Amino acid sequence: QKEVEQDPGPLSVPEGAIVSLNCTYSNSAFQYFMWYRQYSRKGPELLMYTYSSGNKEDGRFTAQVDKSSKYISLFIRDSQPSDSATYLCASGRDYGQNFVFGPGTRLSVLP
C-alpha cells in the first residue's frame, strides 16, 4: 500500500462547479498536510498547508484533514478554467523530513 493515495483522474467539471479532490494516507504519524497545484511544464506551487486535523479556508479553496479516517480533501468553489491543473496532496511526519506525495489528480474545468 502506498503511503499516500490519490485518484489520478482526469476529472472534468463545468465552470462554476464545486470540485472535491481527495487523498488518503496510511501513516497515522503524519501531521503535516499540503495541497500543491502544478500547471503543465511548471513546478508545483503550494496552495494550502495544514497541521493536524481541521479545516482551513483561503478564498475559493478549503482544505480538510480528518486524521481519524486518514482522509485529506481540497474543495474548490466556483471553479474556473484557470484552475485546470494537476493537484498533488502531500503528507509528512517530522519537520525536516521529506513529505510523501500522492500521484496527483488532473483537473479540467470546462468553460
Next chain:
Amino acid sequence: GAVVSQHPSWVICKSGTSVKIECRSLDFQATTMFWYRQFPKQSLMLMATSNEGSKATYEQGVEKDKFLINHASLTLSTLTVTSAHPEDSSFYICSARGLAGRETQYFGPGTRLLVL
C-alpha cells in the same frame, strides 16, 4: 515570500556531457533541499534529499555517482547529471524547506533536460 529559483529552465545537451542545475532559495534559508524528477503526466519522484553541509541521501535506485548533489550553502543546491544519456531526459524539480517556522516545501519552477 518563499521563492525558489532554478537555472537553467531548460537545457539541451549531447549524450555523454554533464549538466549542472542550480536551485536557489531567494528569500529564506533552506536547511534541506530535495531533488525530484518527473516524467510526462507522471508524479514527482524523489531522487535525493540534501542538507546544507552534509552529503545527500539518495533514494533507492538513484545512482549517486551519476546524479551529484552539492548543498554548499543555505541558499544553493546543485544537481549535476554526469555523462547524460537520452534516458536522463526529464523534468527536474527542486524544493526547499527552511528553518523553523517554514515547515513546508517550496518548489522551484523546474528544469527541462533533453539529452540528444
